[in-house]
Amino acid sequence: MSELPVYLDNAATTPVDPRVAESMIECLRGVHGNPASAGHDFGRRARALVEKARAQVAETVGARPESIVWTSGATESDNLAVMGAARFYADRGRHIVSAKTEHKAVLDALKQLEREGFSVTYLKPGPGGIVQPGQVAEALRPDTVLVSIMHVNNETGVVNDIGAIGKVCRERNVLFHCDAAQSVGRVPVDVMAMNIDLLSLNAHKVYGPKGTGALYVRRVPPVGLRPVLFGGGQEGGFRSGTLATHQIVGMGVAFELAKAEMEKDMERLRDLRDRLWQGLSAVGDVDVNGDRDQRVSNILNVTFLGVEGESLQFALRRLAVSAGAACSSASEESSYVLRSLGRTDQEAQSSLRFSLGRFTTDADIDIAITEVQREVPRLRQIARRA
Amino acid sequence: MATPAAVFYSPLVVDHFDHPRSVGRLNDADDVVAAEAGSRALGTQFHLSARVVGDRLSSVHFEAYGCPHCVAAGSWLTQRLKDSTAEDLQRWSWREVAEALEVPAEKRGHLLILEDAVRRLAEAWQRRV
Numbered sequence: 001m002s003e004l005p006v007y008l009d010n011a012a013t014t015p016v017d018p019r020v021a022e023s024m025i026e027c028l029r030g031v032h033g034n035p036a037s038a039g040h041d042f043g044r045r046a047r048a049l050v051e052k053a054r055a056q057v058a059e060t061v062g063a064r065p066e067s068i069v070w071t072s073g074a075t076e077s078d079n080l081a082v083m084g085a086a087r088f089y090a091d092r093g094r095h096i097v098s099a100k101t102e103h104k105a106v107l108d109a110l111k112q113l114e115r116e117g118f119s120v121t122y123l124k125p126g127p128g129g130i131v132q133p134g135q136v137a138e139a140l141r142p143d144t145v146l147v148s149i150m151h152v153n154n155e156t157g158v159v160n161d162i163g164a165i166g167k168v169c170r171e172r173n174v175l176f177h178c179d180a181a182q183s184v185g186r187v188p189v190d191v192m193a194m195n196i197d198l199l200s201l202n203a204h205k206v207y208g209p210k211g212t213g214a215l216y217v218r219r220v221p222p223v224g225l226r227p228v229l230f231g232g233g234q235e236g237g238f239r240s241g242t243l244a245t246h247q248i249v250g251m252g253v254a255f256e257l258a259k260a261e262m263e264k265d266m267e268r269l270r271d272l273r274d275r276l277w278q279g280l281s282a283v284g285d286v287d288v289n290g291d292r293d294q295r296v297s298n299i300l301n302v303t304f305l306g307v308e309g310e311s312l313q314f315a316l317r318r319l320a321v322s323a324g325a326a327c328s329s330a331s332e333e334s335s336y337v338l339r340s341l342g343r344t345d346q347e348a349q350s351s352l353r354f355s356l357g358r359f360t361t362d363a364d365i366d367i368a369i370t371e372v373q374r375e376v377p378r379l380r381q382i383a384r385r386a
Numbered sequence: 387m388a389t390p391a392a393v394f395y396s397p398l399v400v401d402h403f404d405h406p407r408s409v410g411r412l413n414d415a416d417d418v419v420a421a422e423a424g425s426r427a428l429g430t431q432f433h434l435s436a437r438v439v440g441d442r443l444s445s446v447h448f449e450a451y452g453c454p455h456c457v458a459a460g461s462w463l464t465q466r467l468k469d470s471t472a473e474d475l476q477r478w479s480w481r482e483v484a485e486a487l488e489v490p491a492e493k494r495g496h497l498l499i500l501e502d503a504v505r506r507l508a509e510a511w512q513r514r515v
Contacts, residue, residue: 308429310453314395314403346429382409383451385433 005320006364010205010357011154011182011299012322016250017207017257017358024209024250035243036234046245053252060255061180061199062190063216069235070243073213074181076228077200078105078148080215080239081177084225085146085198086113089175093143099123099131099150100340103179105200106148123149128291129156129341133164137172146175151189152182155337155353156290157299159187166195175223181205185258186266186296191216197223203247207358208254212247215239261358269356270297272365276354277302279369283376289338289351298356301338307379309334309349315375319368322353395454396488402458407465408447411435419514421506424499426451432460432503438511442469455493459483459500467504472515475508 007015016024027049035050037043051065058065071077086096098110100122110120121139125131131149140147147169151162162178169176177198183189184206191199202213217223217238231240280286280302289301304312313323334348343351354368395403412418412435419438424431430452436443446467448460462483467475480497483489489497 308452308456310393311403311457314454346427349429379457382406382449382457383431384449385411 003318005318006367007320008354008356008360008364008368009320009322010360011157011353011355013204013210014207014357015359016209017254019257020208020250020254023253024246027246027249031245033245035245036232046243049245049249050243053248056252056256057201057214058216060184060189060259061201061216062192063199064219067191067216067219069215069217069238070248071213071215071239072211073204074103074179074200074202075105075213076239077202077213077215078103078177078179079109080225080228081198081200081217082106082109082146082148083113083228084238085175085177085223086118087116087226088224089145090118093141093145094118095141095144096120096146096148097123097136097139097144097174098148099125101125101129101131101153101155101337102148102150103154103181106150106179110148124340127342128294129153129158129289129337130291130294131160131165133161133168136165137168140168140172140174144172144174146177148177148179150179150181152180152186152296152299153290153337154182155335156301156341157182157296157355158290159294159296161294162196163194169197170195182296182299184255185262186298188262191218203251203254206251206254206258209247209250212244212251214251265358266297269360272356272360272362273297273300273354276300276356276365276368279365280354280372283373289341289343300354300356301351302354303338303343303347303351304376305347305350306383307350307376308383309346309351311379312350312352312376315379316352316371318371319354322355323349323351393454393493394488394490398462399455399458399487399489402461402487403454406448406457406461408445408461409449410447411449412437412445412447419507419510421503421510423502423506424452429453430456430496430499432456432500434460434463434503434507436467436507436511438514441471443467444469452496453493455487455489456496456500458487459489459497462487463500463504472508472511475504475511478504 033042033046035046054068055065058068123135175197178196179200181202197218199216204210229240285305287303334345338348417438420435422433433449436446446464450457450460480501
């Protein structure tokens with residue numbers, strides 16, 4: 001196939017906004033100092049850019065600039081938050097509350113903590129995929145030191161009521177970490193109003209560069225963390241390593257744009273998503289995964305009943321979308337998120353995530369609808385009664 | 387989302403998947419034999435039906451629920467089994483389609499189900515004779 005497929009995988013990563021790219025190129029061409037080199041102008045210029053970006057990111061999530069710690073992305077932020085906080089407060093208790101539908105960056109960090117003697121309660125959301133604040137409250141124990149619940153689920157796009165969960169945690173004096181990798185630019189995020197103590201962020205799902213992210217760490221009163229990276233003591237000792245100035249500059253611009261353009265972006269994407277759903281549902285025997293109302297505007301996860309998963313993906317190869325799984329032996333595992341919502345393995349494998357973004361066009365949606373309306377009935381015909 | 391390993395599809399697989407031959411099933415009749423194997427729950431299912439003329443198959447149709455290799459293998463088989471005798475069916479091995487379509491090793495288990503369907507087609511035919 002010579003033509004590139006239509007890109008509907010913005011929940012995996014977004015293209016870099018040209019305005020972000022410009023800011024990064026300018027930085028790469030003109031600023032080479034190490035932001036930690038306070039003794040000369042090269043370093044001070046780089047530091048000034050890093051601090052400007054820190055303020056931009058902080059402003060987007062309602063935080064103070066000094067509470068933003070730069071990382072390499074949301075995976076590192078999740079690891080630092082979950083393992084860092086649990087280890088720091090281990091003498092207070094060794095119990096953590098999270099959910100089965102969290103990202104692997106949280107789940108695998110929790111597994112590591114379990115090997116270290118922590119115990120974890122994994123909440124099972126209802127059929128809509130939402131973790132109820134009441135479930136969190138019920139799961140808290142006297143020895144609970146941390147709750148980690150994501151804001152927007154990366155597979156289904158459902159939105160947890162983070163404000164309500166944050167309130168429960170604050171009332172019970174338990175630290176609250178939230179993975180907001182899919183949130184910025186899609187739904188409002190406010191660490192103060194939502195009582196969030198630790199918030200994981202990344203740039204590459206917000207039209208910024210890959211390889212950079214941030215962790216919001218509440219400073220008043222201060223949250224303690226054991227670092228996971230050791231070295232030069234940058235970022236207040238939370239995260240050693242020379243800062244990637246150009247990446248950070250890009251993240252700052254990306255976040256500023258995300259906040260400024262969120263309403264406009266989301267209104268347009270809601271219309272496109274609704275039109276996409278109308279087109280997809282016309283083939284019959286399709287289901288949306290996750291709550292119909294409490295969701296972001298750009299993600300649509302659909303199960304196509306009666307169609308085998310890998311054939312579905314291959315038949316729709318003109319669309320760049322994410323699939324539940326492949327049927328090759330190496331990865332014959334269906335989505336744990338969809339299974340936790342009650343989908344069978346077969347149904348989970350026959351599900352596709354369509355995720356729209358700032359650069360998705362009307363024409364892209366037309367192509368997606370045309371492809372699905374041709375291929376899904378064709379595959380069902382081949383499998384008719386087999 | 388899961389990150390699926392890249393799966394190899396040969397040009398012949400792509401051709402048969404995009405343009406499958408002889409899809410469907412023949413209506414029940416005295417000169418029609420049919421068989422199936424596999425299950426949807428396990429992810430792979432084949433249905434074969436064929437018209438018998440004398441001691442040979444004159445046409446073969448298929449339905450398949452499964453991965454692209456399965457769909458392509460079913461389609462390819464309808465062409466391959468034309469003019470076959472019951473003995474040909476008994477001898478037929480999944481290795482033939484695996485080679486022709488360059489099916490990757492990890493997918494070959496699915497072809498055993500197709501071989502089961504072919505054997506059952508032969509048995510159905512012999513019961514009818």
